[in-house]
Amino acid sequence: MKQKNDRNFTQEKEGQAKKGFSELPRFLGNVKDETRRQDQQKRRAPQQEKAAGQDKPAAKQGKFAKQEKQAKADKEHQAERPRREKGNGRRGKVKNPVKILFLGGVGEIGKNMTAIECGNDIIIIDAGLTFPDEELPGIDLVIPDISYLVQNKQKVRGLLVTHGHEDHVGGIAYLLKEINCPVYATKLTLALADNKLREQRINRAQLICIKPGDKIKLGCFGIEFINVNHSIAGAVALAIDTPQGKIYHSGDFKIDLTPVAGEQIDLSRIAELGREGIKLLLCESTNVERPGYTMSETVVGTTLDHLFSEHANRRIIVATFASNVHRLQQIVDLAAKYRRKVALSGRSMLNVVDAATKIGELTIPEGVLIDVEKIKNYFDREIVIVSTGSQGEPMSALTRMASGEFNKVTIGANDTIIISASPIPGNEKMICKVINNLYRKGANVVYESLEKIHVSGHACQEELKILHSLLKPQFFIPVHGEYRHLKRHARLAMELGMSENNILIADIGNCVELTRDSMQFGESVSSGARLVDGGSLEDKENSLVMKDRKHLSEDGIFVITACVSERTGDLLSDPxxxxxxxxxxxxxxxxxxxRRIVINCASQVDIPADVENTEYAAAIKKAVKNFIYKKTKQNPVIMANIVRV
Structure with missing residues (x-):
């Protein structure tokens, strides 16, 4: 009977998801009908005006009618022309073009940051980070270079954060340390941002909570926040009014017509914006290579329900992104349904759950949540552990469980581990290592290639086509993706009818100048990446520390210490x-x-006269370096320390 109920539940959830997408064509049909109706009204308007003009007194159609008509046309044409700078009579540049500055998130996945500037006003969109790869040993985080913004911080009117993922909000503390500006975001995003600021002891930030549908004014910019679906609650897109036209920034989004919580993406308002006119679209490109639609988050709930039922007598450990509050809610609900306690493991998991429950984004029934240290008081069938480590991060809870280094949880044969995430590009090897270690300990492991236990939070091709079709932008710049993603997204826009001349692909540091009738590259700004190592910041391109670390990791090091007599210069012991x-x-x-080289060098240098030891140390380094290279063709770091006694 229980299995039959589970099957009915599964079919019901899948039916809801299918029904949602089956209704999408009807919705889009309604949007098209409304658009067609408004277009017809616009076409009728001149005819109605003409008819009205024919009914006017004959005096108005007399001798001066033609001149009045021409003067009116000239006035309308003059109003439509872009305002130009005063000059010597020649045609000047368009006054105050809008500049879009790409400081991160183009040509890469991560550290998203875009600035929009016009005259004396700058707004910043997102302040993200990325995590270091193997080429950056010892580095904690990588954030955008904000030197241009710091130089112009008197112009910065505010930071707009589209959602609470690390690649959009993780660098906020480093930005606010140097630029004091208000931060606008939804309540969950602000709660996660506040955690970041507290960690860096920034207590006076201006955090302003907004809701989808709100409109604000920052300098010459008007911003409207549009509700979208993503793999975190509180995600928004931005419709930005500028002196040169409206810019739509998609943020991270997908079209989920059966969301776990919250409302559907506001396609109606997006369609209205398209009818009002969009000058420039900045749209994410993460899943542009994937055909079709992204699956609904409810599909994951269906799979998890099946796994909870199938593994009823085993302990279940679910590793997922801490920020995916909707997934956490589904896990908590299933734990309550199957009478299991929930234990949290991992610092970020604890922080997010604490923040989300305080603001009401996550609801945990009383008595369900327990401390991870108390799991030993329960049977395996009574426990669900929700853990970080879905990307195989070296210090994450799941990775330490898999390697036997996590003393609070010991993996065994009665454990089912569900990795409810897909690998971020570059993390595949780390995740495979964790899975292999879990199998070695006898656990059963479920991951994306085996079950539908993860869905993306990003739009696939058909959803991107819908956004383009609804907005009908004049210009387009793909963002949020590696270069191949940006190129593919540009091609998709051209397949939908956009001219190649109206599309630009930007690199980090590029400035795009937007006017009423043009979009072109302007003068680039200082940009790049800054490396966070503890409390220190380094420019990636000019970091001597990273050059030394890379040198050490590739070729090794020789450390030589020689003790010499200050009076005679003799070596007092073997080096x-x-x-x-x-x-x-x-x-x-x-x-x-x-050692032989060090002794020989001592006889060639007047050590008593070499008070700073520079000559003797330089001779040792040169001789040892030449010897090692001659023997091995390698170039290790050579350090020579001279101790005078």
């Missing part, structure tokens, strides 16, 4: 040689050879 990270040929005794 001490330490070699690290250097692979020596078999049977080679480089220690003895290096």
């Amino acid at each position: 001490d040689v330490v070699i690290r990270g250097f692979v020596m040929p078999e049977n080679a005794d480089y220690y003895a050879e290096v």
